[in-house]
Amino acid sequence: MKKPVKDMSLMHDESDNIVMFYPHVSKLAKKSVMEVLDTRWIGQGPKVKLFEESFSKKFASKLPAIAVGSGTDALHLSYILAGLKSGDEVIAPVFTCTATNIPFLYMGIKILFADIDPDTMNIDINHVAQLMNKNVKAIICVHYGGLPCDMDELQNIAYKWSVPIIEDAAHAVGAKYKGSTIGSISDFTMFSFQAIKHITTGDGGMLIIKNKELIDQAERVRWFGIDRNAKQAGIWENDITEIGYKYQMTDIAAAMGIASLQE
Template sequence: HVPASAIPAVTEVLQSRWIGQGPRVTQFENEFEEKFTGGGKALAVGSGTDALHLAYILAGLKEGDEVITPVFTCTATTIPFLYMGVTFRFADVDPLTLNINVNHVRQLVNEKTKAIVCVHYGGLPCDMAELQAIADEHNIPIVEDAAHALGATYRGKPIGSLSDFTMFSFQAIKHLTTGDGGMLVVNDRSLVPKAERIRWFGIDRSNKQKGTWENDIWEVGYKYQMTDIGAAMGLAALHEFDQTLAHRQG
């Protein structure tokens, strides 16, 4: 859904000549945090796939590790593991909900398992209490693929406020779209500086010397940021989100 208010918002950004990552992205992150995260940090990125890859890096996954992920999902959930040399083990899904089968997760988890990925299929939240119990028992993080689940709640709490990492997608067909884009919510704010560096080539932009081309590059990074054009669309959609969600649910 692209609200009519997105047109003047995007026009204003184009006329400002600041069309890359800038103040609109920051505003979008801040307003998104306030509405959906329950205290986590929102990081706007170029796609939901970018957000998942970033989450997997921040979770400390490395070559040779194993993760558990549902067999029924978009390929974007698992493609980043191929970038990273991470082995993924498919858990079956519940035939009634199409969400990950918690009992099968219990069977699959082992000493090599370093994370659990769950997908809230069709916007219906997974059994997060049971998944968190497994994660706590094995001291591993949960990454939520919430591409379908913006605005959903679990036991009264918004999806985006529950786990270590939550990804949202703003791809063209989603009920909040930035044309293409995504958001990663990170509950541990000590990881935010690393996330922001990886999002922009590994460069520490907070310490960048203005007016020079000199940069401190701390680690391998990517080009995963959102533009102000996309953020303007996102803000317009965010301001009308409750009405949009009610319309879809009606």
Template structure:
């Protein structure tokens, strides 16, 4: 059984409205630091039900800016999950601080609040929760822990824009929340990201940080004079990227609805497939489904996962694995002394994970193809 068209695990959707929005901005006289940036920031802040948005050129830059806003420094510790892309922990290391890995819940692969509490020391400054695959974490429990110990709470919401928890929008669940607009995410600016917050001081610090540490942009300067007060970065996002983001944002609700429809089709079939299971959904969580992740059941799944992965790739499915636990990367082993066995739940889960195609342009027939190929592979053993 083959597949006549390649189905990646994720893919952007670009239409004529997007092209026109970008073209109009390219001929507007503004290419960067113009009106579309603030318009996009305000729109994403409104979606998130918070006061401020700070546009930057990647989700990684948003994470870095947040750590700067929190005043992280060498010697500090921040608790992070291992089941995420490395940027979620790298942003701590960028500041000279130490990421401390708290294991995940085996049913959801979200950071386990009980494990977080066990890892708090006098050096702990904060917690970074990651909404793995698009499902909001247990922010109620994490907020109690953060407030009890005087810690900041950041939300890596790069997978979960448009989701909610008990009716409260993603983006409003932490002190600062971070989004990514990479092409495989729910909406795209090409590359891009944003930090959203209700805190005006965090907003101010992140704006300075993204602009070289300069306290005012050129529109606010008195003639030629400016001052760099902090060591910042050039993390600005262009006007034409923000124009694309605004156009994409108009379709976000429809796209997330379609992702949930696709997930429902997958869920229905996986209820009858004994060898594989999707991750569980927490009560009150409204999943945004950046990824649709399934997990092979049983122990010693790695060889079987490899065979299934290779078979599906051969048949034209761009399946992926999300993620190699961050603490197992060579850099973290060398720099921070992390080791295999540190987060056993994440490590065991990793051996059996596969991310299946999930993007709004998928048709029901595409889902049928994916499921048929999986069933065929399992029947072949």
């Protein structure tokens, strides 16, 4: 008789399973979340702003940081800010999480998959150079396992073709490339705070933006395209200036992130 397959979707009794690891949630993080729940700010509020500033100071040389609901949100936001549009082509590594490329499908962008270096599992620089053409509008690299890609060579290619580099640094919080922290190098860098990442906020992400002139647009797109400054000034007629999404982080999540930075 064929043995029935056991439903492992919910582990009611962990004694039946080999537990590899747990998400780490410190006592400080739990305390910080409870403090937020006792205030009137549980959505996007002052904790989000503090988390953005604290994270950037620690990992991104104080470059502008935008906290969002997930690493995928941060990637999608970066693709929008980079000006990518339907019909464009981008180069991305063939070996990466689905999240790196899903936004491209929504945007109607063609993905040119670059092979990986078998020694590092990072994007193969030579293949990137071979794939470059006039239709490519961005290069996406993923620092697999926290090991940075060859940023010097990628920057040389990007400079030659005048395209931005977008770093997927979901694995690379705190990593450095030749003395520079990942997050301080390229046009855009995404970090993930999903449940099993180095820093967790339950789920969440951070986008580091090198061009400070894009920060206002980033904040608008994060919140439906609404210009919140104009709205607060009492100008209601034109507060939506472009198509946006609901990508913001909550103060509950930010409290967990701040606690992680303090440990």
